[in-house]
Amino acid sequence: MDFDFSDDQEMLRDTVRRWVERGYDFERRRGIVAAGGFSREAWREIADLGICGLQVPEAQGGLGLGPVDAMVVLEELGRGLVLEPYAAVALVATSILRAAHEAAAAPRLEHIAQGSEIVVLAHEERRSRYRLAHVETAAHGSAHAWRVSGTKIVVPAGGKASAFIVPARVSGEVDDAAGIGLFLVAPGQPGVEVRPYPTQDGASAADLVMHEAGAIELIAPGAAFAALELAADVGIAALCAEAVGAMDKLLAITVEYMNTRKQFGAPIASFQALRHRIADVKMQLELARSMSYYATLKLGEEPAARRRALAQAKVQLGESMRFVGQQCIQLHGGIGVTDEYAASHYFKRLTMIEMTFGDTLYQLGEVSRRMQTTAGVFA
């Protein structure tokens, strides 16, 4: 048992942190938000850091690194509220492609590692409400001639994507996990309409409307759902790490403000009501950091234990993000609610993380349903 980072991981952290601090400051980010929430240039810079292929196998030109390395990167990107869909491409989509038919997946993985392709998972539907098995989008066909019809919503950076990974129903009822296959759908073809929009936190997303769209099978029904569930858990671990980075930074911003802002002739940091609040914020941050480690370190467990652990982590993160976000705005007073000041942007990102890959109530249901007699980190 050991929670230290290796020297390589510390170097990786420094590399990403330096880029975020020097290359992705608040003013640049503001410009990217105004321009639609995605910057090709910033994406190129992220690729130049060498991290797009973090989890792409070495055979496809990647680094073949593991979950802890991903956590380190995401904490730093979270600190700077980086808008570009790093986790969606380099972790979530990559996780599925690594389990997919090689002929279809290998070129995608190579391009992801080079930073030249943006492949994203398009799984959410209007009525699925976080349930991965609830898939109305339908696929029919065989071998190399698949057709997919249906609508996916809130696809990260959907307007910039070069390909979509789409869960679609080949057979079974609307919530039958075994009847779901995973398909690769390219934009810019007949029957595919991408409707992009900005998101509440300044990033970009899109709805993906498919009508008899041409598709390539990535993973056949049977194995597909397990890969989808793993990808979602990879996504949760990434969000947890990102949230920890964002909360860490938001706490630092708030502490600085409390020590400089004066009211009643004294720094507001001297008032006990506020001191106790910041102590509670620190508590929620450390509980979240603990569960972010837990999420990352449990990714390699067998599926049932992994799912339970990741649900537990997302519940803690949900509780922590709401508390830290809301209270740090409150501690700032009026300046906290303005668009001009950074705190509100952290708050908005933390709020949107809650609603990605299962909110707190949904994941609490998962924890509840999967609860066993014994509990604990090693149970």
Add this chain to the structure above:
Amino acid sequence: MDLAFTPEELAFREEIRAWVRDNLPKDISDKVRNSIHLTRDDLQRWAKILGQKGWHGWGWPKQFGGPGWNAIQKHLFEEETALAGAPRVIPFGPVMVAPVIMAFGTPEQQKRFLPGIASGEVWWSQGYSEPGAGSDLASLKTRAERRGDKYIVNGQKTWTTLGQYGDWIFCLVRTSNEGKPQTGISFLLIDMKSPGITVRPIITMDGAHEVNEVFFDNVEVPADQLIGEENKGWTYAKYLLAHERTNIADVNRAKRELERLKRIAEAEGIYDDGRFRDQIALLEVGVIALEMMVLRVLSAEKSGKQSLDVAGLLKIRGSEIQQRYSELMMLAAGPAAVPLKKELVEAGWQPDQAAAAFVAPLAGTYFNMRKTTIYGGSNEVQRNIVAQTVLGS
């Protein structure tokens, strides 16, 4: 970064587990698992069993007769004993006063006091709080006046846990009124059989006699029972607090009690009620987060690489969780928790009632647990400390 224990650590755990299985008396663990009050004999028996193995001072270094375990081994020992239903070792001797005697006592004091603590034979109590000195401990007034080779002690201590059983008591006493309140305090070891000491029970709202008032009326204490230097007692007390780190969260007991909560809920037919079950699930998340926080501290201690100043957080969260599981257990029993059946809680351990849904003590335990956010530095005082660290001002 790795969550798994090493093979050596796992082997160590197996060794502890087997020993506890063979040596923990079943009548004691049955009581612990059902929140039946433990008698002095129960507690003393377990202390001596540990003492014979050399584990009553499980955190002690080898030079003082301890096992010399590292932070992880200590944690595994605490975990295995807690999960097996062992009583919590009364900490005042082995965990609190012993490290102070080791660090600041003379060789004679070490020789005189440590063996009785190690064997579990001498029962120690703690004399810190006073009627006028709770969170503001440094304002304590119990006075010790030096006369020749003796101190004469006058005053009153309170909240003395299990003081009715105490053979000895370590006390913070005022030896000077000069300067800041903290600078005039000394650390005295006092034989509780000394003339002039009176112990009076305080009955808490659960009807239990767990805490006491201790009165000192011209009590003579030989000067060689002063630890370290006169007026330096506050420093030793702070050392003592710093010594009690991760165990303060009591996460191992929380894991055991969480299991028990599930058994009670199941027996009471409420485990499958979604609203109730979700509350248990939320608590389970809290327990795991707390355990991860404890493990982070242990790992940091082991490697010495990161500094993690979260002792205050562990105390706050650990106590909140204790209160929550005791509350949910009571609520799980529902109306069955209402009758006051004192005889069942006190001596009434009956094997035929060993069912998981042994509900008589549940309300009392919930009442009793209100203490956890108050003692050991109230949670509000802990928040002051955390805030100081976070704000740096």
